[in-house]
Amino acid sequence: MPAGVERHRHKNDRPTVPGAQRGAHRTAPPIRRCHFNVANLLLVAAIDIAGLAVAFPVGIGLALVVGAVSTYIISPQGNPFLLFGGIALVVAAIRV
DSSP: OOTTOOOOOOGGGSOOOTTOOTTTTTSSOHHHHHHHHHHHHHHHHHHHHHOHHHHHHHHHHHHHHHHHHHHHHHSOOSOHHHHHHHHHHHHHHHHO
16 A cells, blocks of 8 residues: 555454444343333323424433433442432523
8 A cells, every 4th residue: 555545444454442343232221222112102202292392302311310210220430419409400501
């Protein structure tokens, strides 16, 4: 290959992260896939009822709160005062 010319990389040429699984979304337990589908259905139903301007921030805010709390329960790392203070601000923003 001439100097200064890069060859195009194939998608399988990229380096992988150690311990990462290829196609992990295909091997996820069915209950996780079911929860994801139900969450999407609920978000679409909420958008239909309340409109996108209301339903999307509420849905994303609730997902942030549930994700942060469940992650902290599984592995409590970090400053809980900052974490739950931020969660309280997100909940307050949802309510307003």
